[in-house]
Amino acid sequence: MNIASILAKKGPKVFTIRPEQSIRQALALLAEHNIGALVVVDKAGKPGGIISERDIVREAARNEQVFSKAVSEIMTKEVIVGAPQDDLISVGNTMTEKRIRHLPIMDKGKLIGIVTLGDVVKAQRDRYRGEVDTLQIQIMEGQT
Amino acid sequence: MTQPGTDAYPLRVAIIGAGPTGYYAADSLFRRQGLVATIDMFDRLPTPYGLVRDGVAPDHQKIKSVTATFDRIAANPGFRFYGCVEFGKNVTLADLRAHYHQIIYCTGAQTDRRMGIPGEDLRGSHPATEFVAWYNGHPDYSNFQYDLQQERAAVVGIGNVAIDVARILCRSIDELRTTDIADHALDALRQSRIKEVYLLGRRGPAQAAFTNPEIKELGEMADADIIVRPEEVALDDLSRAAVEKSQDRATMKKVEILQGYALRKPTGKSRRLISRYLVSPVELIGNEAGQVVAMRLVKNILVATPTGTLQAKATDQFEELPVGLVFRSVGYRGVPLPGVPFHEKWGVILNEKGRVLDPDTQQPVIGEYTAGWIKRGPSGVIGTNKPDAAETVTCMLEDLARGATLQPSHPEPSAADALIRGRQPNCFSWEDWLRLDKLEVARGGAVGRPRVKFTRVADMLAALNR
Numbered sequence: 001m002n003i004a005s006i007l008a009k010k011g012p013k014v015f016t017i018r019p020e021q022s023i024r025q026a027l028a029l030l031a032e033h034n035i036g037a038l039v040v041v042d043k044a045g046k047p048g049g050i051i052s053e054r055d056i057v058r059e060a061a062r063n064e065q066v067f068s069k070a071v072s073e074i075m076t077k078e079v080i081v082g083a084p085q086d087d088l089i090s091v092g093n094t095m096t097e098k099r100i101r102h103l104p105i106m107d108k109g110k111l112i113g114i115v116t117l118g119d120v121v122k123a124q125r126d127r128y129r130g131e132v133d134t135l136q137i138q139i140m141e142g143q144t
Numbered sequence: 145m146t147q148p149g150t151d152a153y154p155l156r157v158a159i160i161g162a163g164p165t166g167y168y169a170a171d172s173l174f175r176r177q178g179l180v181a182t183i184d185m186f187d188r189l190p191t192p193y194g195l196v197r198d199g200v201a202p203d204h205q206k207i208k209s210v211t212a213t214f215d216r217i218a219a220n221p222g223f224r225f226y227g228c229v230e231f232g233k234n235v236t237l238a239d240l241r242a243h244y245h246q247i248i249y250c251t252g253a254q255t256d257r258r259m260g261i262p263g264e265d266l267r268g269s270h271p272a273t274e275f276v277a278w279y280n281g282h283p284d285y286s287n288f289q290y291d292l293q294q295e296r297a298a299v300v301g302i303g304n305v306a307i308d309v310a311r312i313l314c315r316s317i318d319e320l321r322t323t324d325i326a327d328h329a330l331d332a333l334r335q336s337r338i339k340e341v342y343l344l345g346r347r348g349p350a351q352a353a354f355t356n357p358e359i360k361e362l363g364e365m366a367d368a369d370i371i372v373r374p375e376e377v378a379l380d381d382l383s384r385a386a387v388e389k390s391q392d393r394a395t396m397k398k399v400e401i402l403q404g405y406a407l408r409k410p411t412g413k414s415r416r417l418i419s420r421y422l423v424s425p426v427e428l429i430g431n432e433a434g435q436v437v438a439m440r441l442v443k444n445i446l447v448a449t450p451t452g453t454l455q456a457k458a459t460d461q462f463e464e465l466p467v468g469l470v471f472r473s474v475g476y477r478g479v480p481l482p483g484v485p486f487h488e489k490w491g492v493i494l495n496e497k498g499r500v501l502d503p504d505t506q507q508p509v510i511g512e513y514t515a516g517w518i519k520r521g522p523s524g525v526i527g528t529n530k531p532d533a534a535e536t537v538t539c540m541l542e543d544l545a546r547g548a549t550l551q552p553s554h555p556e557p558s559a560a561d562a563l564i565r566g567r568q569p570n571c572f573s574w575e576d577w578l579r580l581d582k583l584e585v586a587r588g589g590a591v592g593r594p595r596v597k598f599t600r601v602a603d604m605l606a607a608l609n610r
Contacts, residue, residue, distance in 0.1 A: 004490060005523040011496035011506060012487075082451045087351075090452040093390060103451070112489075130528030134210070137527070141209035 003091060003105055004084040006123050007113040014104075014114050016041045019048060019072035023059075026051055026071055037102035039111060040075050047104055047111050049075035054101075081106050082115060088127075092120045148245050148555070149544060154222065155181040156555050157540075158240045160231045160481070161250035162187035163194020164526045165516025167214040168533035169248050174220050176541060182222040182557055184244070184564075188230035189283065190572040190604050191580070192218075194252060196526065198282040201308040202323035203315065205594055210526055218574050224557070226564050227572030228601065232482035234568040243560040245549040246511050246540050249481060249493055249500070250533075253517040257475035257491075259300060263428030264472070267291075268436040272299065272309045272473035279312055279333075281326030281599035292336040294468030298439055300425055301473035302345035303353045309471050310343045311361065314368035314415045324588060324595045340416045341368075342465060346424045346444055346456040348376075349402045350383040350395050359401050363408075368415035374406040376421040382446050382454055422446070423463075424456060428470060439465045478518040485509070493518050498536030499543075511550035513540055576608055583607050 017026050017038040026038055030053060037052035051071050059074045060066045066074075082091055082103045095103060095117050105113040148155040157173060159166045162185050173181045191197055193211050200207045218225060229235060231251075240247050256271040258264060268291055277285040299310045312320070317334050325333075345352055363370045379387065379399060387395055402419070410416065427440040441463050444456035477491025485494040485503045493514040494501045500512040515536040516529045524532075543549060554560070564571055572580075580598065587596035598604045 001523045005521045008487065008490040008492045008521045009495055009497055009519050011494075011501055013506065080450050083449060083453075085455070086449055086451045086453040089390070089392075090386070090449075090454070094450075094452040126531040127524055127528055129531050130524050130526070133527030133530055134207075134525045137210045137213055138206050141212045 001088040001123065001127055002084065003082055003086045003088065003115055006088075006115050006119050007084060007105060010113060010119070012113070014039060014111055016045075016111070017051065017071055018042070019070065019075070021071050022067065023056055023069050023071065023074065024067040027056065027067075036116065037114070039104045039114060040071055041111065045111065046109075047079065047081070047106070049077045050079050050102060050104065051075040052102060079104060083107060084112070088120060088123055091115070092124060095120060147544070147547060148549065149179045149181065151180050153555075155179060155246065155544065155549075156244045156552065156557070156560075157181055157183045158244040158247045159183060159185040159250060160247065161194065161252060161516075161518075162189075162192040162225065162227070163250060163252055163516065164196060164210065164214070165250040165252070165529040165533050166194070166248070167217045168530045169250060169515050169537060170220075170223060171217045172534045172537040173540075174217070174222065176537070179541065180222075182224075184224045184226060184557075184560055186226045186229045186231060186235065188228070188233075190227040190577070190601055192225060192227065192577055198277055198280045199305075200280075201276075201312060202280065202325035203311070203319065204308075205323065207526070223574070224561070225572070225574040225577060226568075227577060229564055229568050229571050234571075235564060237483045239563060241511065241550050242553050243555065243563065244511075244552055245555065246513060246544070247550075248536060248540075249484060249512070249514040249518055250516045251478065251481060251518045253476035253491065253522040254479045255477055256472065257477055259425060259472050259474055261425055261427055263430055263436065266428050266430040266436040267434050268294070268468055269428055269470040269472070272301070272305050272471040273476065275309055275471055276305060279325055279329035281329075281597040283599060283601050283604075286326065286328060286599040290332065291469060292332055292338060295337055295339045296342070296465075296467045297338055297340070297469035297471070298342040298344060298425075298465060298467040299471045299473060300344050301475075302343060302419075303473060304358065306343060306471075306473035307354050307358050307362070309473065310341045310417055311365070313338050313341045314365055314417045316365075316367040316414075319366050322593055324593055324597060326597055326599050328599065338415065338469075340418060342467065343417065343419045344423055344425065344441070345419075345421045347454065348380060348383050348421050348446055349399050350379060350387055351446075351454055352398065352421070354398075356394060356397050356401065359398060362417055362419070363401070363405055365413075365417070367413045368417050369410045369413045370405050370408070371410065371416050371418045372402055372405040373420070374403070377402040377406050380446055382448055386452070386454065422456065424458065425470075426458075426462070429464070435468070436470055437466065437468060439467050439470060441465055476517070476522040478521075484512070490521055492521055495519055497539050498532075499539050508543075508548075510543075510548050570605055570610065572604075579608060580604055
């Protein structure tokens, strides 16, 4: 199972923000769309970072002026990016180990989606449920 | 307007596609507390069960036993089956909108991905899915012919379908004649001169998609030796590190079984199944008559992506494999349905958690849903479609609760029945299928097989005196 199978049913929406926009604007977008992170893109749409609720909370704890800061000042610049063909299990392991909760997915240089740790956990859970169910049926109904 | 979902006014649902997902969706609807739903399930074939009948290999009868679960779902008084009724041909989207509150598309991934290499269309090069449909007796493929006079065949890919094809090519007639393989396939395979079948994986043994029971089975065939090259199943540094870190027992066992095969000496059985790793076809080579005679392979190494996935990267080492028959099994995609938004890149219906989306507004299309492979792409086992269908049904009920359903002008079940029978007088009901099933099982019982399938629609109709 790969990342494409998660993206296929997520709809094509990816929420982005520009680096010069303010944290206030970032928070408004996070709240409006009920999401935890925004991909930071330049004018050409190329990702240059990611800003998550955790980045903002961490900054707010030490700086009460956080709202008017620019996204570029507190975003995470070194972003790990995934690809549609990446294996679900490898992605799950990497996200868990590196404590990544949002993984932008790029294909041929274009941002095509974002996968959350929740998405990965749900896909793995459904996979295991499916396997258990199939095995149980084979044991219970199998004649040969 | 009364909200549907009660005894007096049941929720009317149309399910397109009678494969496992369609049944799981029906079951999920029937099980919801406080909801009364009546369901009409449509399939373009007269017979139900989708890939369980036409995809699962005939020597895997145990997997097919899941149909007993589907039969229990179909026994619900609120369930009707309309076989031989094709969406877009016998019934249109407009028809369904006039008769149902909600529609679920569960049409699966019906076509194969191409390899995208020169020579792919040479004679002797086939999609594995068509071969599978042929040996399983799918009516659309019963007239297909395969050149089994060739001695060497290659199967590209190492997913479940690829392994099934390679195994069926290697099975002895004694092993096959006790299954429900289509008669025409049994006759053709009886004449088979295949000696060697190559199963080609682009990555290494640790990344192979197949499951351990499947590999074990390859080592237990009556008249075929399994051959594995030791150097191709020795783990590279990246794979070893990944396996050691994950401590995934299934992967460890898989590698152990394959390395065990590499130590085996051929025992002189009639056929050889040669399982290769870290190779990709780059060209099929033909003779003057346009028949494939060889395949050019490139050797791959594994490289890690930023997320830790190990992917194949081609080297500059090539080899030529003499083969006269090639089956590609490198992925599947859905086929668009008339009037239903489609996502070309993923090969699925454009959707969010199963709600079909309008391509212009990206907003849900009222009353239309999708589940299974046509929703998420081809992944997982049969049972994976159960939670997937349940996710879709949850969206359907959320929409129902806020009144966002279709408003059919003829919601009464008799109106839909009259329309369908008018459009397709030869449609198959569930009772028709049960009669056909009994006939198939009886034909099989006479010759020691689980069933002998009818493989032509005309024969199915004739069997029911129609």
